[in-house]
Amino acid sequence: MSPSIALAVLGLIASAPTTPAPRSLDQAITKLVNALSLSSVRGYDPTFDTALLVRLERTAPKFQARAEGLLRARLTQHGVLGLMPISLAQEANPTEAATERGADWLITVRGRFSGQNARGLELHAELSAIDPGLWAPAGPISIYASATITQDQPNAPPPPPPAQASLPELLGPPIKINERSSSVVALAACSLLSSELEQLVVLNSEALEVFSFAQGRLRPLARLELGALPRSASPAREPLGTIRCGPDRIAFGHSDLASGYVLSVQRTSSPDELRLSVLEPLDGLPILSGTGGWIVAKLEAGTSRYGRQLQRSTRGTAEVITAQHEYLELEPIRGQPRSLIGVTEDYRLVRLDKDLKVRGVLGTSGVGACALSRKGQPFVLTTSTELDAAMDRLTILTLVEGRRHERDAMAIEGQVFACATGAFRSPGRTDVIVAAQGPDHSALLSLELRWSAP
Amino acid sequence: MERAMMRWLVPLLLLPNLAVAAGRTPYGGEVVAYIWGASLSRAPANLQTFADATVQGALFEGLYAIDAQGRVVPELASALPTISGRRALIPLRAGVKLHDGRPLTASMIASALESLAAQDSTSKHIVLPIEGARDGGPLRIAPSAQGDALEVSLAVPYPELARLWASPRARIALGEVGTGPFRLGPEPRPNATVLLPFLGHRDGRPFLDRVELRQHASRFGAFSIFRKRKASLVFSVPDTRRRPKGLLRWGPHPKTLLILSIGRGLVDRSKDPAALRRAIDAVLNRRLLAQRYLGAGARPVRALAVKDLANPSDSGQAKREPLTAKLLISKDARELPGFAMTVQTKLIRAGVQATIEKRSAQYIAERRRTGDYELLIDSILPDEVSNAPIDQLHALMSIAAAYGRADAISDTALSRAADPSFDHKAIAELERSLRERLMLIPIADRPPSIAVRDDLRRAMPSTSGSLELQGAYQQPGSKK
Numbered sequence: 012m013s014p015s016i017a018l019a020v021l022g023l024i025a026s027a028p029t030t031p032a033p034r035s036l037d038q039a040i041t042k043l044v045n046a047l048s049l050s051s052v053r054g055y056d057p058t059f060d061t062a063l064l065v066r067l068e069r070t071a072p073k074f075q076a077r078a079e080g081l082l083r084a085r086l087t088q089h090g091v092l093g094l095m096p097i098s099l100a101q102e103a104n105p106t107e108a109a110t111e112r113g114a115d116w117l118i119t120v121r122g123r124f125s126g127q128n129a130r131g132l133e134l135h136a137e138l139s140a141i142d143p144g145l146w147a148p149a150g151p152i153s154i155y156a157s158a159t160i161t162q163d164q165p166n167a168p169p170p171p172p173p174a175q176a177s178l179p180e181l182l183g184p185p186i187k188i189n190e191r192s193s194s195v196v197a198l199a200a201c202s203l204l205s206s207e208l209e210q211l212v213v214l215n216s217e218a219l220e221v222f223s224f225a226q227g228r229l230r231p232l233a234r235l236e237l238g239a240l241p242r243s244a245s246p247a248r249e250p251l252g253t254i255r256c257g258p259d260r261i262a263f264g265h266s267d268l269a270s271g272y273v274l275s276v277q278r279t280s281s282p283d284e285l286r287l288s289v290l291e292p293l294d295g296l297p298i299l300s301g302t303g304g305w306i307v308a309k310l311e312a313g314t315s316r317y318g319r320q321l322q323r324s325t326r327g328t329a330e331v332i333t334a335q336h337e338y339l340e341l342e343p344i345r346g347q348p349r350s351l352i353g354v355t356e357d358y359r360l361v362r363l364d365k366d367l368k369v370r371g372v373l374g375t376s377g378v379g380a381c382a383l384s385r386k387g388q389p390f391v392l393t394t395s396t397e398l399d400a401a402m403d404r405l406t407i408l409t410l411v412e413g414r415r416h417e418r419d420a421m422a423i424e425g426q427v428f429a430c431a432t433g434a435f436r437s438p439g440r441t442d443v444i445v446a447a448q449g450p451d452h453s454a455l456l457s458l459e460l461r462w463s464a465p
Numbered sequence: 466m467e468r469a470m471m472r473w474l475v476p477l478l479l480l481p482n483l484a485v486a487a488g489r490t491p492y493g494g495e496v497v498a499y500i501w502g503a504s505l506s507r508a509p510a511n512l513q514t515f516a517d518a519t520v521q522g523a524l525f526e527g528l529y530a531i532d533a534q535g536r537v538v539p540e541l542a543s544a545l546p547t548i549s550g551r552r553a554l555i556p557l558r559a560g561v562k563l564h565d566g567r568p569l570t571a572s573m574i575a576s577a578l579e580s581l582a583a584q585d586s587t588s589k590h591i592v593l594p595i596e597g598a599r600d601g602g603p604l605r606i607a608p609s610a611q612g613d614a615l616e617v618s619l620a621v622p623y624p625e626l627a628r629l630w631a632s633p634r635a636r637i638a639l640g641e642v643g644t645g646p647f648r649l650g651p652e653p654r655p656n657a658t659v660l661l662p663f664l665g666h667r668d669g670r671p672f673l674d675r676v677e678l679r680q681h682a683s684r685f686g687a688f689s690i691f692r693k694r695k696a697s698l699v700f701s702v703p704d705t706r707r708r709p710k711g712l713l714r715w716g717p718h719p720k721t722l723l724i725l726s727i728g729r730g731l732v733d734r735s736k737d738p739a740a741l742r743r744a745i746d747a748v749l750n751r752r753l754l755a756q757r758y759l760g761a762g763a764r765p766v767r768a769l770a771v772k773d774l775a776n777p778s779d780s781g782q783a784k785r786e787p788l789t790a791k792l793l794i795s796k797d798a799r800e801l802p803g804f805a806m807t808v809q810t811k812l813i814r815a816g817v818q819a820t821i822e823k824r825s826a827q828y829i830a831e832r833r834r835t836g837d838y839e840l841l842i843d844s845i846l847p848d849e850v851s852n853a854p855i856d857q858l859h860a861l862m863s864i865a866a867a868y869g870r871a872d873a874i875s876d877t878a879l880s881r882a883a884d885p886s887f888d889h890k891a892i893a894e895l896e897r898s899l900r901e902r903l904m905l906i907p908i909a910d911r912p913p914s915i916a917v918r919d920d921l922r923r924a925m926p927s928t929s930g931s932l933e934l935q936g937a938y939q940q941p942g943s944k945k
Contacts, residue, residue: 242560248669248936249490266669313662313670314492339489378489 036074036132037081039162043120043134044085046158052138055156057090061116062109062141064097068123082120091118110141117141135159177463178407179390181420181443185456188444189222189229191215194250195446195453196265198381200345200433201256203232203276203285209433211444212261214252215453219263219274221285224435224442229455233276233285241269245313251378251428253296255343261287264296266310271296273305294322294329298341299351299365301325306367311337316356321367334367339378341367345432346384354378358396360408362389374408374415379427379445385462392420392443394427403427403447423456425449432460494939495675496921498698501687503797503826503844504680505658507649509636510581510588511830513846514721515913515930516700518633520678522931523660524564525636525643528555528574529627531850531928537627541569541637541644545627546617551596553617553626554609562665563639564648571608571615577637579604587834588634589871590848590862594623594879599872621880625855632848632859633929646671646935656680660934672938697921697939698932702914713915718856719849719930720910722769723759725749725808726868727904728838731790731817739901741786744815746906749808755909758804763911769864770849770857770896771889772910785816790839793832796823798844805842812840834869842908850928857892858882861899868903 049057063086065079079096086094097109109117122134138156193216200209203221210232211222218236222229243266252265264271271293277286295307296317304324311318316337323330340354341363349365352373360376361369376393383390388409395404405420405427425447435442441460446453500516509521528542539545543558561569581592582602592598596605596618605618619626629635641649646666650659660676681687684703691699691709702712725745732738751765766772792812794805805821812819819840824832832838845867849860858878865873878895881887899905915932917924924937 245664246667246669248671250669313664315489316492 035162036078039132039134039160040078040081040085042160042162043136043158044082044089046160047118047136047138047156048158049086049089049091049138049156052156054140055116055138058092059115060093060095060113061086061091061118062095062097062112062114064109064117064119066119066121068121078120078122086118114141131161131163133159133161178409178416178418179385179441179460179462180418181392181405181407182459182461183421185421185423185445185458187454188227188457189213189455191217191446191453191455192451193217193453194448195429195455196250196252197254197263198429198431198444198446198455199254199256199261200431200435201254201261203256203259203261204278204282207434207438209435211431211433211435212254212256212263213446213455214254214263214265216250216265216267219254219261219287221261221276221287223283227436230283232283233287235274235287235289237265237268240272243267243269245310247310247313247315249315251296251310251315251340253298253341255297255300257300260290262293262297262300262305264293264307266296266315270294271307273297294324299343299349301365306332306365308338308341315339317341332367335369336361340380342381344382344384344389347389350384350389352380352382352389352391354380360391360393362410371410373410374417376408377403377427379403379430381430381432381443383432383441392430392432394430401425405430405443405445421458423447425454428453490672490923490936490938491941492672492674492938493941494673494921496673496677496697496937496939498676498678498700499681499687499690499696500678500700501681501684501703502701503795504656505678507638507641507658509634509638510586512588512634513826513830513844514701515846515915515932516678518846518929518931519700519934520658520660521633521636521638522645522927522929523647523676523934524641524645524649525638526645527630527632527636528557529631529635531628531631533925533927535851535928537631539627541574542627548619548622548624548626551619551622553619553623555615555617557614558667559613561644561667563644564642564663564665566665569637569644571612573639574637575604575606575608575615577639578606578635581635585834587830587867587869588632588863590859590866590874591629591632591635593862593866593871593874594619594621594626594629596620599876621876622883623879624883625859628855629859629862631850631929632863633931634848634863647676650675653677654679666935668935671935673934676934691916694918697918698924699916700913702916709914709916711916713913713917713926713932715912715915715926716928718851718928719846719860720764720912721844721846722766722864722910723842723844723908724769724864725906725908726833726841726843727906728832728841729836730839731788732904734788736786738904741788741815741817742901742904742906744785745812745817748811748814749906749908750811751908754804754807755911758807759909759911760914762914763909766907766910768893768896769847769900769905769907770860771852771892772907787816787818789818789820791822792819792840792842793822793824793829793838794842795826795829797826798842808842833867836869846930852889854887854889854892855882857889858887858895861892861896864905865899865903868905870903873899873902 067075117139120136124132136158195215197214199212201212203210213220218234221233223232247266250266255262259276261274273290274287275290279286293307295309297305298308299306306321306323308317308321319334319337321332323332336355338353342352344350351363353361353363354376358375360373362371364370377396379394381392391408393406393408403423403426407418407420409416427445427447429446431444432441443458443460445456503514506517526540529537530540532538541558543556547554563569581588582598582604584601597603607616609616646663647660648663650661658678662670664670688703690696691702735741755763755765809819845864847860848863850856862874865871920940922938925933927933
């Protein structure tokens with residue numbers, strides 16, 4: 012070969028275009044959409060109006076945008092023409108936003124990085140029917156198809172630095188562990204036995220009951236009938252109540268009763284039994300215990316709201332505390348004995364100190380919220396302020412340096428009116444028990460709260 | 466988009482009681498309701514309309530009630546009665562307060578029931594199974610020694626006593642004082658009824674702060690208020706050819722029954738009253754009357770009860786008997802004027818030359834009870850909660866009582882109710898016999914025409930014909 016031809020060949024070789032880097036995100040999304048197999052979903056027609064919601068955890072915004080664009084392109088290729096993207100950042104309730112915009116179906120794509128060096132992208136997609144039609148009754152959302160794939164993303168940008176608040180995860184599905192015929196108004200985790208486990212105290216219109224967990228089931232330990240106690244002259248049509256625990260003590264109040272009570276809790280010879288006896292009445296529903304006494308509240312004129320005038324009794328003297336709001340709920344923060352959360356009459360969630368002064372607005376919540384603290388940081392399990400097709404929604408919320416962090420946790424059937432967290436099943440585990448009110452009964456549901464690794 | 470809009474509008478129109486609520490039901494709200502037609506009656510014994518049933522249901526409670534599943538549940542009683550042969554024991558709920566703060570006692574309840582046995586009562590059927598009722602009282606009913614129960618001596622064994630006493634006409638009223646979730650407030654203007662929450666109710670105060678019910682004399686005005694949605698509630702929305710949109714959906718029971726009856730004044734003058742009744746029955750074009758004058762939702766009927774069964778026609782060959790008569794109708798009656806005039810025209814074919822006379826509702830009710838009239842068209846709201854034979858029997862009893870003839874239901878008929886063979890056939894026989902004896906000609910039945918604006922939530926229709934207001938609330942931010 013002459014030198015000039017060799018140079019020309021080398022030049023050609025040098026100038027030949029290189030093979031582009033593997034488009035692994037595109038491949039992942041193509042695999043995912045193929046796996047959904049939309050054309051074989053019975054009842055689904057790609058011409059239906061379909062909303063698309065993409066939720067990738069801890070990814071750079073550009074990566075999220077790229078993933079959304081690719082999903083839209085692949086779905087369009089599969090014939091889904093009436094696609095409307097829903098932005099998580101702009102919608103508090105994406106499903107509701109989708110139906111309001113006329114979508115019949117919703118494709119939800121969730122993803123997160125995991126695995127070595129957090130380069131494995133797990134994608135999960137669900138196709139759900141959200142609008143059964145004008146004449147069909149509203150009900151729980153039906154999932155018609157789902158698919159999960161995992162693919163390495165060597166070219167993915169590094170994830171953003173972790174949020175300072177590491178939100179726990181609520182593991183479900185909720186499991187019904189008990190049912191009560193009358194509305195459960197309060198739940199609490201109390202340490203009443205000499206063990207590392209806590210017991211569940213349940214208050215409804217009929218009785219105050221104490222349960223322990225054994226082999227995944229509730230076992231009754233004690234029961235105090237409320238029928239014989241003096242009734243309130245003006246009960247609330249939607250009852251409410253409080254339970255507060257101390258060493259060998261349970262204080263409680265119910266809107267049906269004329270007074271609150273402090274009970275003493277005594278062990279008996281049987282390990283499966285406790286005895287409850289009334290120690291003293293309280294002039295209202297116990298809210299917070301203090302040195303030598305209680306802060307108690309009364310209801311506002313027969314309504315389901317606490318009146319603004321609370322009373323703190325200390326060593327025989329009574330002092331009136333005027334709250335800034337008529338609260339719908341006042342719950343202590345577990346692990347922070349002098350702090351409370353309150354739900355105001357307009358469903359703002361606030362943090363209160365021992366004098367019931369507002370120390371911060373955390374967000375919004377319906378009633379039935381509960382709070383616990385971990386390493387000094389309070390976390391609140393909030394509920395919806397509106398029912399969505401007879402489902403409530405739990406959200407985990409915390410505030411770090413003025414910034415709110417939320418994680419949409421779990422849909423619950425019914426309306427949650429009470430919640431408690433505690434080590435019911437095993438010492439290192441945090442269980443959540445919620446009381447969800449249905450048409451004619453109250454269900455106790457159990458979930459686990461899992462903390463991410465430090 | 467249109468589909469999305471419809472998805473919101475249609476449920477709001479058809480089912481304005483969608484329970485989309487915040488975490489707690491909001492308290493407050495002042496609701497205005499308009500009633501067109503007959504004046505409101507606050508006395509349960511005089512219940513005639515759905516508006517009556519609603520107001521009385523807010524103010525008063527009975528020993529028993531029927532729940533949404535059609536079951537009898539105790540209300541002022543603490544449990545179902547214990548019935549042994551002809552003795553019944555009704556345990557009473559303790560601690561019930563009246564609106565004026567007095568505790569409700571067994572004596573007060575006995576007294577309220579006693580008043581139903583009076584001669585001028587149109588709800589005598591409520592106490593018919595009790596010994597002494599047929600003689601006009603006193604009833605064999607008394608408080609127990611401890612005062613915590615009522616002891617009742619029955620004229621016949623009647624196991625369905627609780628179901629009979631679940632009638633809205635059996636609600637316990639001591640004048641205008643009751644135990645219901647609402648109490649009467651001061652009247653701001655004539656012909657207005659104000660309901661305020663009763664803070665001492667055993668279930669807690671209702672959510673609404675105030676309900677004002679205003680009587681509206683004008684058909685046009687009432688329809689305008691409904692159409693322009695100027696009030697949260699409108700009772701007796703005037704009929705139109707097509708059932709207006711926005712009316713509350715109602716179940717099959719109860720419905721008001723329109724009845725043409727022949728009174729003593731004409732019976733005494735007729736040579737063959739039974740034939741006269743058959744002749745009039747034959748000439749009435751019920752379909753025309755229902756469709757043209759009573760609006761959509763009205764249904765022509767030939768029977769007082771078991772209306773869905775094919776009842777044999779009462780018509781037959783009858784000689785026309787020339788008679789003249791006054792046809793009484795209430796001047797508040799919604800079916801004016803065309804309905805009555807059409808009936809008048811048809812009566813000529815039966816040989817009866819009738820002149821229409823319009824009178825007050827009270828006059829009509831009194832005449833109906835005494836039978837002192839010639840011809841009468843009236844609306845009755847029977848105690849009919851279902852098609853079950855026992856409920857159809859109670860419906861017939863209530864109709865008989867409304868015409869002052871509760872005694873037309875014999876003890877034999879009552880005792881048959883306890884028989885396992887008591888079925889619709891037995892009811893049909895009783896119904897036919899009642900129709901003939903009381904000279905009643907049913908024309909049509911119709912559901913209530915109640916409009917509920919979407920700001921008023923959870924106002925639930927009940928089987929007793931009332932709209933239950935105790936759980937209702939007003940959407941925050943709504944205008945009156």
